[in-house]
Amino acid sequence: MSRLPEPRFDVAPIPRLKPDDLIALVSPASWSEDSWLVESVATVESWGFRARVGDHAADRLGYMAGSDSGRAADLNAAIRDPEVRAILTLRGGCGSLRLLADVDTEALRADPKPIIGYSDITALHQLWHRAGVPSVHGAVAGAHARTVQRLLVGERGEPVRSDRGQYGAELTTTGTVAGPLFGGNLEMLARSVGVVDNDLDGHVLLLEINRAAGLGMVDRALTQLLLSGALAKVSGVAVGVLEGFEGYQDRGWTVLDVLHDRLGSLGVPVLAGLPLGHLESPVSVPLGVECALDADAGTLLLAPLTD
Template identity: 30%
Template sequence: MNRRNFLQNIAIAPALGLSVETGAIIKAKRLKIGDTIGLVCPAAPAFNKEGVQVVVESMEALGFKVKLGKNIWKRYGYLAGTDEDRAADLNDMFADTDVSGIVCVHGGWGCARLLPLLNYDVIKKNPKVIVGYSDVTALLLGIHAKTGLVTFHGPVGSSTWNEFSVNYFKSVLMNAEKVKYENPKSKGDNLTQVDDRITTINKGSSRGKLVGGNLTVLCHILGSDYVPDFKNAILFCEDVEEAPYRIDRMLNHLKLCGAFDKMNGFVFGKCTKCEPGSGSYGSLTLEDLWEDHLKPTKKPAFAGAMIGHIANKFTMPVGLEAEINADMGIIQFLEAAVL
C-alpha cells in the first residue's frame, strides 16, 4: 500500500467503523427512538411473565418497540431452552432487519454454551448493538473476538433502569458520545465521600482497547478462540459473591495466561459481596490482591468503577479505544462506540 492510499484509509476508517490503531472493528448504528429492540434469554429462563413485562415496559419507556425471541418462554432445567433454542433466538435477532438492537433479559449461566452455535457471518454482515453483563460476558467477548463488532457490557433488561444507568446507556448507545466515565462524587451527610470511592493501585494514564466483563466468566473461556487478544488492552473486570480466595485464583489465572504482561492498564469495577465472610480470620482482602497481582505490573490500574452487579451502572464498550487515568479513576472514550 502506498503512502497516499494509507492516508486515505486513515481518513475514511472512522466512517467505516474501523480503528486504525487496533485493526478492524465493526460498529453498530446508534439506537434511536422508534427502533425495535429484540429481547432474548441466552442463559437463565424467563421465570415469570410479570418480570418480562417489566422489561418490555422499561424498553418502551426508553422509546423503543419490542420483539421477543421465539423461544423466550422455553425452559430446560436452569436454562432458557436448549442451547440450540437460545442460539437460534440470537441468530434470528441479528438476521432480522427490523431489529436494531438486542438486550439480554438477564444472565445466570449458559451463554458460553452458545458460542460454537452462533452464526458469526450473519452477525458480521448485520452489526447491531448487543448489551448485557454478568454471564452475557461470554457473548460479548466471543462475538467481538470472532467478528470485530463492538459489544456492550451494560444493563440487562431486568436491571434497575434508574437515572444514572439510563443516562449512560443513552449517551453511549443513542447519542454516540465520546463518553467520560467518572464515579459520582457525593458526600451526603458525611464529612467525606464514603460510597463509590476509587482506589488507585498504580498511578498513571494509558490507552488501549477495552476488553473484559465478569471475571469468573472471562476466566472460564480463557484458552478458547472466543477471547479477544489482551495486547495493548485496557482490561476491566467485575464480579459478585466470590470469596477473596476465588478472586485471587482468577487474577492469578489471568497473570499466568500472560494477560497482565500484554495489557496497557487495568480497571476493576465492583466486587459485590466479595468481602471475607464470618470465620475468615486471616483471609486476604481485595486490597491485598491488588498489591499481590496488579501492583507488580507497574501499569496504570484502579478499582471501584461503576461496573458490575450494581444499580448505578456504566455501559462499557468491548473493543473500543479508551484512555484511563488511574489517579482520578477516569475512563475516557477516544471515539464514539456506535455510528
C-alpha cells in the first residue's frame, strides 16, 4: 500500500512551524531531571525555534511535577497563547489523567497546535483527538529526535518499519488497511474508559505496552477496551515495543499469548515489532492523521501532521 486515502474525519488544520516560532515546554505529568530540561531547550533552539519553559515545569510534588493546578495552568497558558505553535511535554510518568477536566479544549479548537509526548501523555492525546487536533506520539530523544522537527515543519514522517528481530514482532498477521492512527499507552487508554469518549471507528489502533505489572494487567486493560465497545470498529492494530516482557511468563503464558487471544478477536490486520514507545531512540509518529498499515510489507506509512 503506497498511497494514503483522503481523510475520513474532521481534522483541524495545523499551520507548519516557521523559523523562530515558539514551542512551549511543560510538565503535565512527572518531573524530569534538570539536565533533561536544559537539553530539551537546547534541542528545540537548535532546530531554529524559540523555547519557553512553563512557570511550573520544574516543580516537584512527590512523583509529579508540582500541583495539579500548576501543571494545568502551564498547559492552558500554552494552549491559549497564540504565539505558541507547539507544546512539548518533558516526560510522562504519572499525573496527566488528573488534568483532563481542566484543559481548555475550546481554546485548543480555536487555535489548533500539536502536543508532543507519549506514555502517560496518552491521556492528553485523547483530548486532542476528541478536539480534532493532530498530535505527536514520541519524544525529542535518541537517533530519531529530528523526526519531530520534520513533522512540525510539514514534512512527511519517516515510514515506520517493523523490526522482525524485536520481541513481539511475531504477532504480525497479514493484510493491508488504512485509516486515521490513534492510540498510545494501553494502560492509559483503558483507564480513560468512561472519562474520555474515544471514537476509534475506522481507526488504526496504536498500542505501546510496558510491563508495569504482570500479564493480568495487559489482559484486564485490553478486555476493558473490548467490553466497552471502544475497539469494535477499529480497522487495524499497530503494536510498538513490549518493554520488560522478554523472558517473562505466568503459568505457561507470555504477553504474546495474551495479545494473540485478545487482539485476535478483532479480526483485523496487526503489525507488530514497531520501534514505538519506551525505547532509547523511539520513532515519533503523528496521531489523528491518515495512515496506511501494510502487515505483509511490515510498514506503517503516515500522512503529514500539518497542512
